[in-house]
Amino acid sequence: MFIIVGLGNPGEKFNNTRHNAGFMVIDFFAQKNEFPEFKISKKYKSLISKKDETILVKPETFMNESGSAVKKILSNVNSQMLMVVHDDIDMPLGKIKFSKDSGAGGHKGVDSIIRLLGTKDFTRLKIGIANHETWNMEHGTKKVKAKDIVLKKFTGKEKEVLENIIEKAVEALDFFIEEGLEKTMNAYN
Secondary structure (H helix, E strand, C coil), rough: CCCECCCCCCHHHHHEEHHHHHHHHHHHHHHCCCCCCCCCCCCCEEEEEEECEEEEEEECCCCCHHHHHHHHHHHHHCCCEEEEEEEEEECCCCCCCEECCCCCCCCHHHHHHCCCCCCCCCCCEEEEEEEEHHHHHHHHCCCCHHHHHHEEEHHHHHHHHHHHHHHHHHHHHHHHHHHHHHHHHHHCC
């Protein structure tokens, strides 16, 4: 059983924010692969969609509490593979990267998962959300807080780039399910 978790914040006010890139990828993956509609699972504190041997998960917790939802589902479902899809502020918009067994890199959702699972031994698909050129123009040399960046919505031009990278991420997830991590990293990193 593959469990693919997309990270984001629940609620309309967070729609189309950078922190919800994981949700966006999972939604498009579900649509492209004709998964059933997501249904709320109070047991798992998540929106769930299942097809064949794959479960898609969108935690209904806030980002920094994502680990509680992931831990609940892993303790109840026999999983061969956990894939976490999330935004990455340190990667430029338009890039994706697979990693395994790596630290949280300051990402509060990933940190929560590592803490509550007691391991970092899972696979991640990072979606680049950074647009340093725009932030530098807006803020000059002033340090911008990560919170102010990840909760910002994508601009019109950025949405075009984002749509392309979401398609690429979904293609990469399909490839990952068929071919495994090593071949996927060679093809997409």
